[in-house]
Amino acid sequence: MVTAIGAGPEVPAAPPRGPRNGSRVRRAAGLRDASPLTYGALIVAGVLSVFPLYWMFIVATRGNEVVAMRPPPVLPGSGFGENTARLFDNQAANFTTGLINSAIASTIVAFSVVFFCSLAGFALAKLPFRGRNAITIGVIGTMMVPVQMGVIPLLIMMESFGWRGDIKAVIVPFLVSGFGVFMMRQYAQSAVPTELIEAARVDGCSTFRIYLSVVLPALRPAMVVLGLLTFMTMWNEFIWPLAVLNPDNPTVQFSINQLNQAYSRDYALMFTGATFSTLPLLIVFVFFGRRLIGGIMEGAVKA
Amino acid sequence: MKVLRRGDQGDPAPAEPDPRPAGPPPATPADRRRHRRSRADIRYSPYAFVAPFFVLFGVFGLFPMVYTAYISMHDWELIGGNLGYVGFANYAFLFTDPKFYNALLNTVGIFMLAVVPQLVLALAVADFLNRRMRFGGLFRVLVILPYVTSVAAIAIVFGQLFGSEYGLINYVLSWGGLDPVGWREGRLTSWAAISVMIDWRWVGYNALIYLAAMQAVPKDMYEAAAIDGASRLRQFWQITIPLLRPTVIFTVIMSTIGQMQLFTEPVLFGGNYQGGSQGQYQTIAMLMFDEGFRYGDYGYGAAVAWVLFVIIVLFSLLNILITSRIKSA
Numbered sequence: 001m002v003t004a005i006g007a008g009p010e011v012p013a014a015p016p017r018g019p020r021n022g023s024r025v026r027r028a029a030g031l032r033d034a035s036p037l038t039y040g041a042l043i044v045a046g047v048l049s050v051f052p053l054y055w056m057f058i059v060a061t062r063g064n065e066v067v068a069m070r071p072p073p074v075l076p077g078s079g080f081g082e083n084t085a086r087l088f089d090n091q092a093a094n095f096t097t098g099l100i101n102s103a104i105a106s107t108i109v110a111f112s113v114v115f116f117c118s119l120a121g122f123a124l125a126k127l128p129f130r131g132r133n134a135i136t137i138g139v140i141g142t143m144m145v146p147v148q149m150g151v152i153p154l155l156i157m158m159e160s161f162g163w164r165g166d167i168k169a170v171i172v173p174f175l176v177s178g179f180g181v182f183m184m185r186q187y188a189q190s191a192v193p194t195e196l197i198e199a200a201r202v203d204g205c206s207t208f209r210i211y212l213s214v215v216l217p218a219l220r221p222a223m224v225v226l227g228l229l230t231f232m233t234m235w236n237e238f239i240w241p242l243a244v245l246n247p248d249n250p251t252v253q254f255s256i257n258q259l260n261q262a263y264s265r266d267y268a269l270m271f272t273g274a275t276f277s278t279l280p281l282l283i284v285f286v287f288f289g290r291r292l293i294g295g296i297m298e299g300a301v302k303a
Numbered sequence: 304m305k306v307l308r309r310g311d312q313g314d315p316a317p318a319e320p321d322p323r324p325a326g327p328p329p330a331t332p333a334d335r336r337r338h339r340r341s342r343a344d345i346r347y348s349p350y351a352f353v354a355p356f357f358v359l360f361g362v363f364g365l366f367p368m369v370y371t372a373y374i375s376m377h378d379w380e381l382i383g384g385n386l387g388y389v390g391f392a393n394y395a396f397l398f399t400d401p402k403f404y405n406a407l408l409n410t411v412g413i414f415m416l417a418v419v420p421q422l423v424l425a426l427a428v429a430d431f432l433n434r435r436m437r438f439g440g441l442f443r444v445l446v447i448l449p450y451v452t453s454v455a456a457i458a459i460v461f462g463q464l465f466g467s468e469y470g471l472i473n474y475v476l477s478w479g480g481l482d483p484v485g486w487r488e489g490r491l492t493s494w495a496a497i498s499v500m501i502d503w504r505w506v507g508y509n510a511l512i513y514l515a516a517m518q519a520v521p522k523d524m525y526e527a528a529a530i531d532g533a534s535r536l537r538q539f540w541q542i543t544i545p546l547l548r549p550t551v552i553f554t555v556i557m558s559t560i561g562q563m564q565l566f567t568e569p570v571l572f573g574g575n576y577q578g579g580s581q582g583q584y585q586t587i588a589m590l591m592f593d594e595g596f597r598y599g600d601y602g603y604g605a606a607v608a609w610v611l612f613v614i615i616v617l618f619s620l621l622n623i624l625i626t627s628r629i630k631s632a
Contacts, residue, residue, distance in 0.1 A: 032535065034436030042431050046445035049507065053452065055471070056460045067469045116355045123352035135353055142360050144619055146564055149588075149608045150367030152374060152595050157367070173363035176356045206341070207348035236454045238567040239588065243596060253455040253567075260459060260574050267463060274456030285451040292451075293443055296508065297515035 053278070059271040067267050083272040092262065094248060095273060098255035101167045103280065105251065106234040112175040113230045114223045121184025122215045126192055127207070136185065142178035151243045158244055169244045170251065174234060180226050183299060187222040188215065225295025228288055232281060252277045368612065374605040381599030393606035403607065405582050406590040407614075409494070413569075413586070414562045417498035418555065424506045425554075426547075429513035430539065446507030458500055458571035465496040465572075487573065493584040500568045509554050516550040517543060556622040563615050564588050587611045 059066055062077035087095050123129070124136050154173060155164070163169040192215050200210045216223075241251040247258055256277055259270045285292065375393050378386040397403050428446055432439065449457070464471050465486040473483040486496045520543060528538050566588040569578055576593040578585025585593070587607060595604025 032434045034434040038431045038434055038436065042442045045428055046442060049445050049448045052457060052460045052464070052503065055464070056456065067463060070474065072471060120353040120356045123349040127349040129349040142364060144560065144616060145364050145368055146560070146612065146615060149564065149612055150364070150371055152601050152605050152608065153367040153370035154363065176359045178360065181356055206344050232451065238455060239592065253453065256455040256459060257571065260571055270459050274453065274459050277453040277456045281451050281453060289444055293447055293511060296511050
């Protein structure tokens with residue numbers, strides 16, 4: 001996994017921002033007012049961020065001829081329905097199967113990572129036991145091991161399970177993540193009150209019961225962020241599905257690669273596929289975007 | 304707060320009608336059994352909670368690593384399987400293989416070409432976002448948007464934008480009277496195109512991390528500097544940058560680990576695993592895939608994978624060494 005939230009350990013937590021009014025507070029906050037240059041630069045950054053996505057949509061709504069048009073069209077056309085029909089009919093890409101497989105794999109992996117990592121993170125942050133420090137260091141060490149580099153033995157393993165070409169083979173190697181455990185541990189240290197755990201023990205709760213009733217509610221914000229990051233990483237997983245699956249049963253990235261490797265480049269088709277593979281992530285972003293931004297920034301200070 | 308549900312004192316959970324007393328040891332046999340059970344629970348639960356992670360990681364992370372080393376010591380083919388022990392022959396071949404040095408050069412070169420602008424741009428964007436302004440939330444959403452996309456999809460779009468004949472980037476260059484660039488043909492041009500794809504995706508993400516670190520800088524440090532007459536630029540270089548250094552190094556380590564395995568962008572840029580007609584943008588991960596799966600030479604592919612792993616570990620250790628050096632300084 002490539003995604004990471006984190007930063008140097010000594011950065012203290014960000015203090016709450018001061019009230020918006022009052023020039024004295026503003027000075028004390030040490031924040032400069034944005035100049036027109038600031039707005040200009042950020043608008044340029046915003047346009048550069050959006051442009052490739054916009055261009056993707058323009059080509060997806062028109063025919064192949066637009067890539068050669070000068071000047072290029074700036075508005076979407078009316079060919080999206082036709083392109084979509086051609087995309088889902090394409091024999092080489094198996095796009096419908098790809099979308100379904102990616103949705104299943106990413107969802108299962110996201111839930112699994114969140115569950116196992118919060119369980120382990122809670123134990124490492126809040127439960128005293130022998131070898132805890134050594135185990136924590138072990139978890140951090142696992143983050144250096146690139147799972148993707150083990151594709152050759154993994155493929156041999158999956159063949160012996162009879163899972164080659166099966167979506168199960170894409171899911172199982174990613175069910176846990178060292179990064180996830182580390183993130184949950186960092187968050188649990190400050191978010192789960194120790195007194196509450198002790199109180200629950202006095203009341204006779206088992207440790208797993210404490211996890212369910214005390215730890216889960218406290219960790220929920222971080223779990224949502226970890227789930228989102230994991231879903232996105234899994235959705236983008238490329239090298240391993242390419243190795244273990246076949247064109248009849250692809251993931252969405254695999255399908256796109258199939259379109260890309262065709263002899264004559266059909267840009268309208270490729271860009272429509274690209275649009276459909278990006279859309280689920282953008283929909284998730286619309287609902288959880290603020291949480292994600294908050295999570296990335298908070299993680300940067302905590303980790 | 305909702306968190307208090309079950310654990311709240313004086314409100315014993317209905318599922319357990321007989322809460323265990325904290326004081327004297329239990330008297331009845333039933334109580335003793337419960338007591339023993341809860342002691343075992345306290346002692347062994349932590350191990351049970353971390354076990355799933357280590358079991359799954361062991362099977363699908365650690366074991367494949369070790370198995371890769373084993374395979375790399377054998378003549379092992381896709382068709383035919385294990386054909387016998389060959390010692391370090393695969394590694395010996397690797398260190399004389401011009402394709403390996405080419406892939407190593409490409410991987411490190413693209414990393415260097417991508418990481419420096421990524422860092423500078425991310426710091427600049429973070430500094431711009433770290434001001435009092437309108438639409439600050441909207442700008443944050445806009446800069447993180449590239450991160451929330453499908454990598455393959457974006458590689459396809461950029462692949463077209465960098466087309467030599469119909470690419471919009473060459474079209475824009477022609478406004479300035481520049482000749483069209485064959486982006487896929489040269490080493491530097493293809494590296495530049497791939498670096499643009501990588502940076503487009505990661506600048507905003509890193510900017511948000513830097514922004515969080517900037518907000519954590521104690522504000523009185525700026526005040527004190529301002530009273531001493533330090534200019535804004537001076538404050539940025541002498542307060543912000545030094546305090547951000549651990550954060551920057553962390554993000555660099557993470558992008559090292561990620562980019563040493565660079566695969567998706569160059570594969571979709573070229574449409575195959577060879578990375579251009581002369582292999583001018585074939586990365587190490589692509590070489591491993593090409594040798595292991597297209598040529599079916601598992602043994603050699605495994606050797607490439609292991610060398611890549613060692614390179615990643617060396618880079619990470621180097622970074623950690625630098626980090627601790629800076630911390631103690």
